[in-house]
Amino acid sequence: MSFSDAPEVRPDATRPADATAPAAPTTRAERHRKRRWWRDNALALILLGPAIAAALFASSYRLTELYRPSLPTHQLPASGDSGTYTSSFRIANTTYERTIDVRLVSVTEVGVLHGKQAVDGAKQWAVSFAFTADPSVPADSCTIELFDEAGNVYHPRSALVDTPGAEPLFRVDDCLVPGEEGPIVNAFTGKLEESGAPRPPSWRSTIGFAMPDDVVPAKVRIYWDTPNYLDFDANAD
Numbered sequence: 001m002s003f004s005d006a007p008e009v010r011p012d013a014t015r016p017a018d019a020t021a022p023a024a025p026t027t028r029a030e031r032h033r034k035r036r037w038w039r040d041n042a043l044a045l046i047l048l049g050p051a052i053a054a055a056l057f058a059s060s061y062r063l064t065e066l067y068r069p070s071l072p073t074h075q076l077p078a079s080g081d082s083g084t085y086t087s088s089f090r091i092a093n094t095t096y097e098r099t100i101d102v103r104l105v106s107v108t109e110v111g112v113l114h115g116k117q118a119v120d121g122a123k124q125w126a127v128s129f130a131f132t133a134d135p136s137v138p139a140d141s142c143t144i145e146l147f148d149e150a151g152n153v154y155h156p157r158s159a160l161v162d163t164p165g166a167e168p169l170f171r172v173d174d175c176l177v178p179g180e181e182g183p184i185v186n187a188f189t190g191k192l193e194e195s196g197a198p199r200p201p202s203w204r205s206t207i208g209f210a211m212p213d214d215v216v217p218a219k220v221r222i223y224w225d226t227p228n229y230l231d232f233d234a235n236a237d
Contacts, residue, residue, distance in 0.1 A: 092190025159210035
């Protein structure tokens with residue numbers, strides 16, 4: 001078919017006659033409503049620009065500058081029973097650095113420890129650590145976790161009860177010796193505060209864990225500030 005043979009295009013007879021007619025002019029009330037909308041939302045529109053700019057500026061930062069995971073996700077290297085824990089943490093606009101040498105001394109089954117014993121159907125395991133750090137470095141707020149072969153995690157003092165006639169040990173922190181805690185960071189002010197006597201450069205701490213009778217420790221995890229952590233094979237006795 002040639003161009004001249006193409007069928008003639010006719011207007012659609014079913015199309016309303018006024019379909020292409022120009023829109024009716026807006027009424028005075030509509031114009032007033034539009035002016036009022038712009039007036040009521042002027043401040044929001046003015047602030048929208050800076051807000052978008054701030055969002056773009058923030059997104060240009062590295063994720064690690066804006067978000068610190070609340071869980072231990074970064075394993076630090078350890079050699080056998082020893083490792084060095086390093087981290088940086090910030091409280092109340094103050095940044096602190098931690099460097100603490102950690103050695104897992106032993107994981108041993110015990111009956112009574114610090115005036116505590118396991119509930120019926122469970123055993124208590126004593127986890128002993130040796131630490132070395134500059135006395136000016138805060139070593140509080142540590143977390144110690146014990147794992148079994150199935151990956152279940154156990155925490156200090158859980159399923160432990162007072163031993164009749166024994167005096168329980170009160171401690172500020174699982175990794176510190178009572179009365180020799182050294183500097184502790186005030187969570188509200190961000191300032192270092194001395195608690196008890198100065199902490200020696202090297203010290204030990206032993207913590208009790210309860211586990212079911214038929215379960216033995218497989219791994220010990222320790223950390224102060226997430227996401228960094230150290231893992232050690234339990235080698236339980």
